Amino acid sequence: MAMARACTGLLLLAGTMLFTGCARRVGREFVEPAQASTLDHESPYLKAHLRDGELCILANWSVDEAARTVRGHGIRFDAARSSSRILDVLVPLDSVVLFETNVVRLSPTITSLAVVTGASVSLTIYCALNPKACFGSCPTFYVSDGEREVLQAEGFSGSVAPVLEASDIDALYRARPGSRRLDVRMTNEALETHVVRTVDLLVAPRPEGGRVLVTSDGTFWEAFEGPPLERASASEGDCTAQLAAFDGVERWSSTDSTDLAAREAVDLEFGPGCSGPAGLRLACRQTFVSTSVFYQSLAYLGTHAGDWIAELERGSTLARERIGAMQRALGGIEVLVPDSTGSWNEAARVDEMGPIATDVHLVLLPPLPAGATRVRLRLARGAWRLDNVALVRLGRRVQPFDLAPAAVHRDGIPDADALARLTDRTRTLTTSPGDTYVLTYVLPADFERQELFLASRGYYLEWMRKEWVAQEDPVRAVAFFADPHAALRAMAPEFKRGEASLETQFWGSRYVRP
Amino acid sequence: MCARDRIIRSRWSVVLAAVALAGCAHPPSPAGWLPGPRDAPTDAFGAWVRLDLGGTKAANPSGELLVAETDSIWILSQGRVNGRALASVQRVEMWTYAPTSDGLVGWTLLGVLSTVSHGYYLALSAPAWILVGAVASAVESRTGREFLVPSDLDGLRARARFPSGWPPDFDRRTIAGKRVEVRAPHDGRLDAWPGGP
Numbered sequence: 001m002a003m004a005r006a007c008t009g010l011l012l013l014a015g016t017m018l019f020t021g022c023a024r025r026v027g028r029e030f031v032e033p034a035q036a037s038t039l040d041h042e043s044p045y046l047k048a049h050l051r052d053g054e055l056c057i058l059a060n061w062s063v064d065e066a067a068r069t070v071r072g073h074g075i076r077f078d079a080a081r082s083s084s085r086i087l088d089v090l091v092p093l094d095s096v097v098l099f100e101t102n103v104v105r106l107s108p109t110i111t112s113l114a115v116v117t118g119a120s121v122s123l124t125i126y127c128a129l130n131p132k133a134c135f136g137s138c139p140t141f142y143v144s145d146g147e148r149e150v151l152q153a154e155g156f157s158g159s160v161a162p163v164l165e166a167s168d169i170d171a172l173y174r175a176r177p178g179s180r181r182l183d184v185r186m187t188n189e190a191l192e193t194h195v196v197r198t199v200d201l202l203v204a205p206r207p208e209g210g211r212v213l214v215t216s217d218g219t220f221w222e223a224f225e226g227p228p229l230e231r232a233s234a235s236e237g238d239c240t241a242q243l244a245a246f247d248g249v250e251r252w253s254s255t256d257s258t259d260l261a262a263r264e265a266v267d268l269e270f271g272p273g274c275s276g277p278a279g280l281r282l283a284c285r286q287t288f289v290s291t292s293v294f295y296q297s298l299a300y301l302g303t304h305a306g307d308w309i310a311e312l313e314r315g316s317t318l319a320r321e322r323i324g325a326m327q328r329a330l331g332g333i334e335v336l337v338p339d340s341t342g343s344w345n346e347a348a349r350v351d352e353m354g355p356i357a358t359d360v361h362l363v364l365l366p367p368l369p370a371g372a373t374r375v376r377l378r379l380a381r382g383a384w385r386l387d388n389v390a391l392v393r394l395g396r397r398v399q400p401f402d403l404a405p406a407a408v409h410r411d412g413i414p415d416a417d418a419l420a421r422l423t424d425r426t427r428t429l430t431t432s433p434g435d436t437y438v439l440t441y442v443l444p445a446d447f448e449r450q451e452l453f454l455a456s457r458g459y460y461l462e463w464m465r466k467e468w469v470a471q472e473d474p475v476r477a478v479a480f481f482a483d484p485h486a487a488l489r490a491m492a493p494e495f496k497r498g499e500a501s502l503e504t505q506f507w508g509s510r511y512v513r514p
Numbered sequence: 515m516c517a518r519d520r521i522i523r524s525r526w527s528v529v530l531a532a533v534a535l536a537g538c539a540h541p542p543s544p545a546g547w548l549p550g551p552r553d554a555p556t557d558a559f560g561a562w563v564r565l566d567l568g569g570t571k572a573a574n575p576s577g578e579l580l581v582a583e584t585d586s587i588w589i590l591s592q593g594r595v596n597g598r599a600l601a602s603v604q605r606v607e608m609w610t611y612a613p614t615s616d617g618l619v620g621w622t623l624l625g626v627l628s629t630v631s632h633g634y635y636l637a638l639s640a641p642a643w644i645l646v647g648a649v650a651s652a653v654e655s656r657t658g659r660e661f662l663v664p665s666d667l668d669g670l671r672a673r674a675r676f677p678s679g680w681p682p683d684f685d686r687r688t689i690a691g692k693r694v695e696v697r698a699p700h701d702g703r704l705d706a707w708p709g710g711p
Contacts, residue, residue, distance in 0.1 A: 026555070028554075043555065053676050079676070081675075109650040109654045113622070116642055120632075
């Protein structure tokens with residue numbers, strides 16, 4: 001299909017050449033005989049309007065000012081415009097009332113279309129060569145931050161088959177409801193079929209001076225700001241400024257050119273004074289790496305991708321293990337703390353998938369020693385974007401309550417069927433690319449003091465792209481799942497070559513930003 | 515599902531393109547009467563004009579501009595010489611050649627259709643094509659058109675068949691217009707323009 005796209009590009013180019021020939025303009029000038037010397041000799045034809053109503057149209061024309069004549073080969077028309085072909089015409093200037101020259105040029109408006117054509121053909125070729133850069137994302141959720149609608153969550157990103165249906169809790173950390181009514185816009189912006197079972201709000205009372213955070217295993221804790229981040233360093237040097245605030249300024253690195261699973265460390269140092277139970281607040285999202293690896297696996301499976309999904313559905317433990325092995329090879333973010341001997345021990349791990357929306361996680365830390373707190377993050381190079389890391393003091397564990405949507409609208413019209421599907425856990429709502437639903441929730445009266453989380457459950461089916469099928473390679477597919485580490489090493493050089501442009505193109509292709 | 519949605523999306527793109535391109539100007543002359551840009555340098559006839567008399571467009575007379583004089587303007591319309599007092603004319607819409615916007619419309623439609631190969635970039639590339647194509651086509655469709663005020667006598671004369679006025683001893687009843695093959699609007703048969711415009 002890459003060939004088909006290339007053909008589309010060539011067709012567009014051919015059409016461009018065809019139509020370019022049609023886009024012309026006429027530059028016309030009128031000159032009185034007295035100014036015959038100023039006639040535009042670029043004009044291949046000269047029209048001489050004679051006083052008796054006749055007209056001479058001359059080619060190869062010239063003006064003889066001394067003889068006060070115009071000479072050329074052409075046609076002489078009488079007043080009724082009957083023509084008589086004459087090889088040589090000699091026209092006295094005195095008999096001419098007006099000369100007319102016409103120069104035909106390419107229209108300047110084609111410049112704009114030529115620019116668009118160039119960009120369009122480039123895009124066609126780019127998509128032919130890099131089909132995995134031309135797609136969207138998982139189910140996405142938009143909620144107002146008090147000023148504008150912001151992409152705040154993406155649901156069940158790892159649930160790529162019915163059997164992998166899972167629940168996902170995302171903190172709506174930036175949500176700022178203006179009233180008891182909260183609208184959540186759910187969109188399908190990818191070439192995927194989303195099967196959504198539930199989209200509920202989890203609501204927990206926010207403590208005075210603190211927030212409520214959720215851990216990866218779904219426990220909710222009151223959290224209060226702890227000592228500030230004093231220093232953060234990674235291979236590129238100091239990255240404190242990027243990590244100190246949840247402000248959209250992210251710290252990220254590029255992948256290793258020999259191994260996509262190659263690890264790196266980010267060392268954090270917080271000020272002293274955090275006594276009692278503590279945790280790490282981590283705002284992050286994945287980069288393009290995991291998604292690209294996933295799509296590459298589908299490309300290798302090609303026409304057998306359906307067999308693979310069916311294998312999963314039949315409960316094949318082997319298929320599940322293979323998926324898990326690849327996820328483990330890329331890994332999540334390991335949070336390490338030093339023990340009394342100075343060795344780094346893993347305290348927890350963040351595995352939340354998805355490259356679109358930045359999610360806020362809580363990682364529970366073991367009892368911290370007095371003095372400064374040191375934490376190390378270990379993660380695959382180039383695989384994660386870190387927005388904010390903060391040490392928090394933990395308060396009570398809290399139990400949020402569940403809010404189902406009170407209304408669902410599609411294209412501004414109430415959709416009772418969608419509402420029924422999203423509130424009946426035995427049923428699902430299926431969405432296709434371009435579908436948008438607005439889910440409305442009724443919050444408690446003290447909504448301003450409530451922490452909100454989005455709990456979605458479902459799965460999605462990736463649409464096989466024709467370009468992927470073209471890359472079907474059963475041998476590499478087997479190798480990919482049999483030895484994920486080797487596969488990630490094999491993929492690294494090719495990914496590295498296109499890494500910068502893939503990121504740019506991926507985000508540039510979207511009309512939303514995290 | 516994928517193919518169906520893409521087709522629907524493509525159809526919408528074409529519809530949008532067609533709507534956007536509806537902003538093109540169209541000459542009031544019979545189809546084929548005006549020369550294209552390539553033929554304009556060798557065309558022996560006057561410009562096609564529509565005289566704005568203040569009424570509706572349809573009521574305004576149009577035809578080949580024959581003569582512009584200080585007090586009157588003469589056009590060849592439906593095979594007959596038609597004279598109007600210059601004072602009754604508010605504005606003259608003048609077409610000297612047929613614009614080539616059709617080519618740009620075709621180019622744009624081809625471009626819009628080609629965006630089906632862009633995957634999700636279509637959301638950006640198709641509107642870009644439609645926007646740029648619509649503007650370019652609309653601009654291009656107006657290139658052969660000028661609006662002149664009656665007081666611009668030199669401008670009118672220059673584009674008339676007879677810039678110096680009626681030829682001496684010319685029998686106006688014998689004047690013939692350009693003959694063009696046009697498609698009859700209702701019965702669909704090919705016919706010659708009746709007696710010239």
